[in-house]
Amino acid sequence: MSIVYLNGQFLPRAEAKLSVDERGFFFGDGVYEVTRVVRGRLFEWDRHARRLARGLRELRIDAGLSLDGIGALHERVVAENRMTEGQGTVYLQVTRGAAPRTHHFPPAGTPATVFLSATPFVPPNELRARGVAVVTYPDYRWTRCDLKTVNLLPAVMAKQFATDHGAFEAVFLRDAVVTEGSHTNVFGVIGGEVRTYPNSNYVLPGVTRDVVVELAREMGIPVSETPIYRHEIAQLEECFLSGTTSDVMPVVAIDGAPVGTGKPGAITMRLYEALARRLAAASGTAAPATVVA
Ligand code: PDD
DSSP states (O other): OEEEETTTTTEEEGGGOOTTTHHHHOOEEEEOOOOOOOTEEESEEEEHHHHEEEHHHHTTOSSSSSSHHHHHHHHEEEEEEEOOOSEEEEEEEEOBBBBBOSSSOOTTOOOOOEEEEEOOOOOHHHHHHOOOEEEEEOOOOOOOOTTTTOOOOOHHHHHHHHHHOOOSSSEETTEEEEEEESSEEEEETTEEEEEEEEEEEEEEEEEEHHHHHHHHHHOOOOOOOOOEGGGGGOSSSSEEETTTTTTEEEEEEEETETTTTTOOOHHHHHHHHHHHHHHHHTOOOOOTTHHHO
């Protein structure tokens, strides 16, 4: 039985109960983070914490806890679930709390709802070796995609469309531009240059995305935060997704057409290996094989 944190208490998951007046339930009025855990250690927590803080500030939600306090809760939920070996993820959700339903904010002093859980995670390495297919889907989302809110209906519809079509991910097209995936950022290689949509209100500033851009720069791989246009999809030499639960995932087909050779690309795999080394280093293990195996 997994142990979760809810509003001040650690308790078995089945015993954690929310009010029907929860604003997350009525309005999707909250933010979340999914943080990777490797051998009991949080990966890139500082970046998650910065993104969380920005989201809370923009939405004017007072979590009632400091960022350090939220970080400590992450560590505690990992420990409570004895996740000292292998890998996992921690899910955090902070909403504006429970109050009678009104669109405007609830009365001052209404405590936020804070929830954390920890789940074992096995990286999808077999899938990575083959690469995945994706389908394009209209980007029906609002124009604050930079905020990691729990309003995920467009992402749910898009991912289900992908699932219905036997694809791993749906890649959003806003007008004629690739923005990101339903739960990943999207990269392409054209003319040897790695490209991804610039951080702006149209995409989530992915933690993995930012690490990958940093790694590419360190490795001397040309990288540009420039959008990929729909008409350039056919010219992609390589394509990959990035995300906490995907790492770097090669894309070998888009809407049924092969990308490049139809196999995971060389630049993609170099970036994946660099990320795997970063994950291993964060866990305090010397050998990346313990992470990538
Ligand atoms: N999703 N873009 C979107 C729309 C996302 O929802 C996510 C993450 C990403 C990748 O961000 P990061 O590298 O920080 O995980 C990009 C999480 C994992 C989820 O919804 O489960």
